[in-house]
Amino acid sequence: MQTQSRHHGKTKESQSPQGSSGKSEFRGNSAAEQAILDSLRSREFNRYAPTAGLLQTTRAIAEYLSCDLPYQLSSDDVFITSGCTQAIDVPVSLLVRPGANILLPRPGFPVYELSTAFRQVEVRHYDLLPEEPLWKRIHLPSFGEETVKRLGIVVIADEVYGHLAFVANPFVFGSIVPVLTLGLLSKRRIIPGWRLGWLVTNDPCGTFRKPKVVERMNKYFDILGGPASFIQAAVPSILEQTDEVFFKKTINILRHTSDICCKEIKDIPCISRPHKPQGSMVMIVQ
Numbered sequence: 575m576q577t578q579s580r581h582h583g584k585t586k587e588s589q590s591p592q593g594s595s596g597k598s599e600f601r602g603n604s605a606a607e608q609a610i611l612d613s614l615r616s617r618e619f620n621r622y623a624p625t626a627g628l629l630q631t632t633r634a635i636a637e638y639l640s641c642d643l644p645y646q647l648s649s650d651d652v653f654i655t656s657g658c659t660q661a662i663d664v665p666v667s668l669l670v671r672p673g674a675n676i677l678l679p680r681p682g683f684p685v686y687e688l689s690t691a692f693r694q695v696e697v698r699h700y701d702l703l704p705e706e707p708l709w710k711r712i713h714l715p716s717f718g719e720e721t722v723k724r725l726g727i728v729v730i731a732d733e734v735y736g737h738l739a740f741v742a743n744p745f746v747f748g749s750i751v752p753v754l755t756l757g758l759l760s761k762r763r764i765i766p767g768w769r770l771g772w773l774v775t776n777d778p779c780g781t782f783r784k785p786k787v788v789e790r791m792n793k794y795f796d797i798l799g800g801p802a803s804f805i806q807a808a809v810p811s812i813l814e815q816t817d818e819v820f821f822k823k824t825i826n827i828l829r830h831t832s833d834i835c836c837k838e839i840k841d842i843p844c845i846s847r848p849h850k851p852q853g854s855m856v857m858i859v860q
């Protein structure tokens with residue numbers, strides 16, 4: 575995409591790390607559009623929301639995510655962010671302390687590298703093997719409670735492609751290891767650019783409920799400010815009203831386009847080993 579450089583008036587190539595910033599191939603999500611219109615026209619949300627999010631929004635997300643969990647999340651566990659990009663930056667900023675490091679998959683979503691480099695957090699990598707799903711390799715419950723506490727281990731579970739799998743894959747939830755679940759409205763509902771994400775403290779052992787941690791999180795969210803109130807207010811309806819037919823169509827389009835991509839890519843000499851994705855919108859090649 576061509577953009578105008580803010581300071582020098584020069585043009586430069588710029589690609590959003592979130593993906594295409596061009597026109598979407600998908601048809602609109604009318605349930606989401608209607609929810610936004612209703613929220614805006616009600617004029618009830620021409621005001622600031624609490625910085626961690628409107629209560630109706632955090633409550634709706636807690637309920638939505640609890641369907642996949644063996645326990646119930648509360649609205650206090652949910653923090654609303656401006657897209658999932660901001661939800662990535664929150665734990666990186668808050669967890670920074672001398673000697674801390676973060677283990678990142680390679681290849682991975684570039685914002686993790688940007689955010690950690692910016693905060694000067696040491697990064698260690700593990701290579702993703704297309705033949706081997708990650709969840710088979712990292713066995714969270716095998717960490718003992720003592721080890722988790724001593725090393726201060728926290729798992730960041732990026733679930734932006736949740737429910738966009740063509741095959742059944744388990745949802746990662748916290749047991750002993752505290753998990754920060756990151757998510758967003760946009761991928762599954764095909765509304766990129768609406769910038770509504772979330773960060774959910776998902777830890778039955780209550781590490782993130784300690785008063786000092788809660789205070790730090792709340793202060794940080796006071797700096798961030800959060801997404802527009804009327805978009806937040808539409809979230810409960812968007813979660814409730816986007817129907818199964820819409821989701822199935824999306825999955826079918828993704829499966830179909832990934833099949834085409836896999837087939838066509840074989841004819842490009844410099845690219846090898848396209849690995850058929852099991853979901854989402856990306857594909858690993860060499």
Ligand SMILES: Cc1ncc(COP(=O)(O)O)c(C=O)c1O
Nearest residue numbers: 592657658659683732734758771
């Ligand atoms: C794995 C992953 N995490 C996070 C994000 C960021 O989400 P958002 O577009 O809401 O900033 C994306 C976007 O493509 C992603 O692919």
